[in-house]
Amino acid sequence: MTDISQSAAVPGTAPQRPAATLSARLARWLPRLVMAPSFLVVLIGVYLFIAWTLWISLSSSAMLPRYDFVGLEQYVRLWNTPRWHTAVINLFLFTGLFLGVTIALGLLMAILLDQNIRAEGVLRTVYLYPMALSFIVTGTAWKWVLNPELGVEKVVQSWGWDTFAFDWITRPETAIYCVVIAAVWQSTGFAMAIFLAGLRGIDSSIIKAAQIEGASLPRIYASIIVPLLRPAFLSVIVLLSYISIKSFDLVLALTNAGPGGSTEMPSTFMFAYTFQRNQMGVGAASAIMMLMTVAAIIIPYLYSELREDTHGH
Amino acid sequence: MATKSLARQQMLGRLFIYSALLLLALYYLMPLWVMVTTSLKPLDEIYSGSFIGLPQAITFEAWSKAWSGACIGTECTGLRPYFVNSIMMVVPAVLLSTGLGALNGYVLTKWRFKGANLVFGMMLFGCFLPYQAVILPMAQVLGRLGLSGSIPGLVLVHTVYGICFTSLFFRNYFITIPDELTKAAQIDGAGFFRIFLSIMLPAALPIIVVSCIWQFTQVWNDFLFGVSFTSGSDTPITVALNNIVNVTTGRKQYNVDMASAMIAAIPTLLVYVVAGRYFVRGLTAGAVKG
Amino acid sequence: MATLDINRVRKAYGNLEVLKEVNISVGDGEFLVLLGPSGCGKSTLLNIIAGLEDITGGEVLIGNRVVNDLPPKDRDIAMVFQSYALYPTMTVRQNIEFGMKIRGIPAEERAKATNAAAEMLQMTGLLDRKPSQLSGGQRQRVAMGRAIVRHPDLFLFDEPLSNLDAKLRVDMRTEIKRLHQRLGTTIVYVTHDQIEAMTLATKVAVMKGGVVQHFGPPQEVYDRPANTYVARFVGSPAMNIIPGRLLASDGVPTVAFDTPQGEAVVRGVPLSAETAHRFAGRDVLVGIRPEHFGLDPCGTVPVGVDVVEPTGPDTLIVFAAGGTEVVARLEPFDAQVGRQERFSVKAEKVVLFDPATETRLD
Numbered sequence: 009m010t011d012i013s014q015s016a017a018v019p020g021t022a023p024q025r026p027a028a029t030l031s032a033r034l035a036r037w038l039p040r041l042v043m044a045p046s047f048l049v050v051l052i053g054v055y056l057f058i059a060w061t062l063w064i065s066l067s068s069s070a071m072l073p074r075y076d077f078v079g080l081e082q083y084v085r086l087w088n089t090p091r092w093h094t095a096v097i098n099l100f101l102f103t104g105l106f107l108g109v110t111i112a113l114g115l116l117m118a119i120l121l122d123q124n125i126r127a128e129g130v131l132r133t134v135y136l137y138p139m140a141l142s143f144i145v146t147g148t149a150w151k152w153v154l155n156p157e158l159g160v161e162k163v164v165q166s167w168g169w170d171t172f173a174f175d176w177i178t179r180p181e182t183a184i185y186c187v188v189i190a191a192v193w194q195s196t197g198f199a200m201a202i203f204l205a206g207l208r209g210i211d212s213s214i215i216k217a218a219q220i221e222g223a224s225l226p227r228i229y230a231s232i233i234v235p236l237l238r239p240a241f242l243s244v245i246v247l248l249s250y251i252s253i254k255s256f257d258l259v260l261a262l263t264n265a266g267p268g269g270s271t272e273m274p275s276t277f278m279f280a281y282t283f284q285r286n287q288m289g290v291g292a293a294s295a296i297m298m299l300m301t302v303a304a305i306i307i308p309y310l311y312s313e314l315r316e317d318t319h320g321h
Numbered sequence: 322m323a324t325k326s327l328a329r330q331q332m333l334g335r336l337f338i339y340s341a342l343l344l345l346a347l348y349y350l351m352p353l354w355v356m357v358t359t360s361l362k363p364l365d366e367i368y369s370g371s372f373i374g375l376p377q378a379i380t381f382e383a384w385s386k387a388w389s390g391a392c393i394g395t396e397c398t399g400l401r402p403y404f405v406n407s408i409m410m411v412v413p414a415v416l417l418s419t420g421l422g423a424l425n426g427y428v429l430t431k432w433r434f435k436g437a438n439l440v441f442g443m444m445l446f447g448c449f450l451p452y453q454a455v456i457l458p459m460a461q462v463l464g465r466l467g468l469s470g471s472i473p474g475l476v477l478v479h480t481v482y483g484i485c486f487t488s489l490f491f492r493n494y495f496i497t498i499p500d501e502l503t504k505a506a507q508i509d510g511a512g513f514f515r516i517f518l519s520i521m522l523p524a525a526l527p528i529i530v531v532s533c534i535w536q537f538t539q540v541w542n543d544f545l546f547g548v549s550f551t552s553g554s555d556t557p558i559t560v561a562l563n564n565i566v567n568v569t570t571g572r573k574q575y576n577v578d579m580a581s582a583m584i585a586a587i588p589t590l591l592v593y594v595v596a597g598r599y600f601v602r603g604l605t606a607g608a609v610k611g
Numbered sequence: 612m613a614t615l616d617i618n619r620v621r622k623a624y625g626n627l628e629v630l631k632e633v634n635i636s637v638g639d640g641e642f643l644v645l646l647g648p649s650g651c652g653k654s655t656l657l658n659i660i661a662g663l664e665d666i667t668g669g670e671v672l673i674g675n676r677v678v679n680d681l682p683p684k685d686r687d688i689a690m691v692f693q694s695y696a697l698y699p700t701m702t703v704r705q706n707i708e709f710g711m712k713i714r715g716i717p718a719e720e721r722a723k724a725t726n727a728a729a730e731m732l733q734m735t736g737l738l739d740r741k742p743s744q745l746s747g748g749q750r751q752r753v754a755m756g757r758a759i760v761r762h763p764d765l766f767l768f769d770e771p772l773s774n775l776d777a778k779l780r781v782d783m784r785t786e787i788k789r790l791h792q793r794l795g796t797t798i799v800y801v802t803h804d805q806i807e808a809m810t811l812a813t814k815v816a817v818m819k820g821g822v823v824q825h826f827g828p829p830q831e832v833y834d835r836p837a838n839t840y841v842a843r844f845v846g847s848p849a850m851n852i853i854p855g856r857l858l859a860s861d862g863v864p865t866v867a868f869d870t871p872q873g874e875a876v877v878r879g880v881p882l883s884a885e886t887a888h889r890f891a892g893r894d895v896l897v898g899i900r901p902e903h904f905g906l907d908p909c910g911t912v913p914v915g916v917d918v919v920e921p922t923g924p925d926t927l928i929v930f931a932a933g934g935t936e937v938v939a940r941l942e943p944f945d946a947q948v949g950r951q952e953r954f955s956v957k958a959e960k961v962v963l964f965d966p967a968t969e970t971r972l973d
Binding site for chain 1: 335338339341342345346348349350351352353355356359367368372373421424425428429432434438440442443444445446447449450451452453454455456457458459461478480481482484485488512513538541542543544545548549559562563566567575578579581582585586589590592593594597600601604605
């Protein structure tokens with residue numbers, strides 16, 4: 009449509025076309041090359057190792073790994089082990105209580121903190137610091153606090169309440185609740201932080217509109233704000249479930265799975281059978297059971313989060 | 322009258338809120354208080370029944386014993402060598418995983434390639450991996466690499482699984498930096514690494530801090546890998562602490578236990594107090610949009 | 612010499628074809644505007660010219676050199692982005708010098724070039740600030756300064772004014788025009804704003820759905836749009852497209868359309884004898900720009916005034932014709948809603964379109 013376009017057709021001035029140089033081709037692959045080592049170690053460290061563990065769980069491995077195939081024998085043995093039953097029951101009991109109390113308390117703390125509190129920064133710091141501690145430290149501290157001879161029980165008794173008894177940690181039927189207490193103490197700040205972030209993200213004009221309609225504050229929270237926190241609830245539930253399934257250090261430090269194996273959890277079971285009881289196959293089978301539980305919770309969660317993410321862009 | 326009672330009601334409400342918050346704060350501080358006071362008391366005072374009160378006579382004996390005299394197994398070296406072990410493990414692991422995570426996040430957001438989403442998804446799942454599912458093969462591989470039972474072995478392990486988190490951090494951060502910035506730099510003639518070093522990294526300072534703090538806390542506080550892959554004098558501090566606390570012979574030295582726990586806790590607590598804002602960001606990163 | 616030739620360029624993401632056989636050629640020193648709504652492929656085309664996106668088919672030539680496989684840095688181009696893309700951690704000076712630094716230009720020369728550019732764009736006082744300390748207009752200047760110092764063969768602008776407020780936009784538009792006149796460098800400029808296209812371009816390519824609808828000088832695009840899409844996209848208020856018919860002619864092409872007040876007849880519309888013969892007695896779309904109506908008691912278009920919109924310099928009259936709403940731009944007069952008027956039409960400016968293909972009839 010313009011005069012210039014013809015110049016390309018004039019013989020002799022045919023355009024020269026530089027070939028893609030080696031360095032240009034290298035540049036195209038560079039990003040992938042840079043990521044390759046990381047991807048490779050994750051591929052091996054996560055996925056290959058999972059497959060490896062799966063194989064061991066299907067073999068007759070005991071003290072040393074043996075690469076044969078015995079089908080689901082180890083899983084049958086696992087599910088015939090009373091200790092594993094205790095572990096599974098404890099896991100459900102623990103997860104239920106831990107989630108319930110942590111979410112309720114975390115939400116309460118977040119709502120209270122969201123009321124234009126003066127020393128909010130300081131209080132938040134206080135509520136959250138346990139998250140910076142190792143579970144081993146938490147376990148050690150709470151073991152001392154819950155010590156019936158010298159700890160809280162004794163303090164309350166010394167205040168004059170002679171019959172006060174708080175010896176849960178020494179009794180098999182109640183020791184698991186001590187693990188819940190310590191875990192709640194450590195993780196509530198985390199739930200609070202996520203709820204608080206959710207609360208801060210809510211458009212304050214919604215609250216004003218509801219106030220003008222004449223709704224009371226508790227009512228506004230119950231019927232408007234808490235439903236708006238759905239995504240925060242989802243995150244908290246998923247992440248706390250994950251913490252509870254893998255919780256290992258806390259149980260070990262607090263009760264060492266005792267007394268009498270009463271606070272056994274799948275994580276401690278796996279460790280004991282793999283490294284101490286020379287039943288590698290059973291240990292691997294229990295690890296695979298844990299992995300499947302986590303995957304059942306996490307994969308749908310990640311899927312939904314990632315999908316929303318791609319929609320957002 | 323009506324306004325007066327309303328004001329009263331509001332004041333009562335505030336009173337309730339503040340007392341609830343204060344009570345909760347006391348509950349959260351109580352274990353720390355008990356740990357600190359117990360560690361400063363002589364053992365006799367502890368056994369005579371002072372649990373919650375201030376020490377009558379402050380003594381740092383338990384601290385010095387925990388640091389350099391307490392027995393772990395047959396070795397009575399205190400926590401000092403294990404503290405050093407943990408430092409030797411944490412520093413390279415944090416630097417390696419943060420560096421690699423930054424590169425990965427950069428590639429995943431600014432040099433998207435086919436399958437990048439899948440790669441990211443696979444790394445993301447690594448954040449939620451129950452490590453029990455990999456410790457057996459990892460122990461085997463570390464053995465074959467000649468790294469079993471050693472600090473470099475733990476550095477490797479923490480780097481591998483740390484990459485998942487750090488890549489997530491940097492990916493989610495770099496995605497907020499407009500692509501036009503890298504395009505402009507490309508037209509300016511900057512290559513892959515030049516853009517990374519001159520444009521992306523300087524802009525990523527906050528997330529570098531988040532990543533370092535997160536990795537530092539994770540690696541320092543780890544117990545499972547430490548107890549699974551190391552033993553004896555090569556263990557990190559968390560394992561040593563657990564060993565001290567679980568000594569069953571003789572009269573239980575609660576003050577030394579608490580001093581030991583404090584020594585193990587101080588580095589991460591310090592980081593938390595100094596840079597709490599960044600710590601919380603790392604904490605909630607897993608919850609805010611993968 | 613920096614001509615730009617885009618030959619049969621195609622771009623597809625998987626099965627999604629965003630550019631279909633695009634052909635555009637401009638000479639040295641021209642100002643090419645790629646105009647179209649969002650998603651029309653104009654930014655993709657710009658990115659392909661810059662080398663920021665791969666090409667699926669065809670060739671891009673800058674200065675008679677095929678650049679398909681050249682990375683952006685070797686194409687001798689500079690680009691100004693919609694978000695300005697200033698490096699946030701660098702000062703204005705460092706932003707401008709970054710490209711030169713990479714190319715290994717000595718510090719002294721860099722400083723000279725930067726100062727010259729800063730003077731030209733009146734931002735000497737801003738050189739030591741960070742981008743976050745600048746206003747939108749100032750950032751725009753810095754982005755332009757960064758492009759200027761490179762002395763490129765080709766300037767690329769990607770919607771550079773769309774983040775500015777209305778007043779600033781007009782000022783910066785003038786600035787860009789002045790810059791082009793002073794430097795004489797070939798420019799490719801992407802926008803969705805037809806006024807920017809009209810005021811700046813020496814050549815406009817109107818795009819839609821990955822296809823160039825019309826490529827030509829702005830006045831041609833305005834006067835003789837290639838199809839109804841271009842006719843409606845360029846000009847504000849848009850060209851009226853009125854369903855009508857071509858009358859069996861006596862040598863003078865004549866069109867007619869209906870208004871509620873009667874039949875409007877326009878004699879002497881530009882049309883070749885051959886087309887006039889082919890379409891005689893058939894339906895056509897009659898394209899009339901608002902300003903080509905005139906108030907005329909002897910006019911051939913009977914009109915009932917529906918809406919009156921005085922804008923100051925002129926008055927817009929909305930009326931019905933051919934079953935659609937038609938806008939006329941007239942000199943201000945005492946217009947009354949509901950009153951009947953008669954308008955004349957500048958017949959030589961009328962454009963006819965084929966109702967089936969919606970393309971222009973010549």
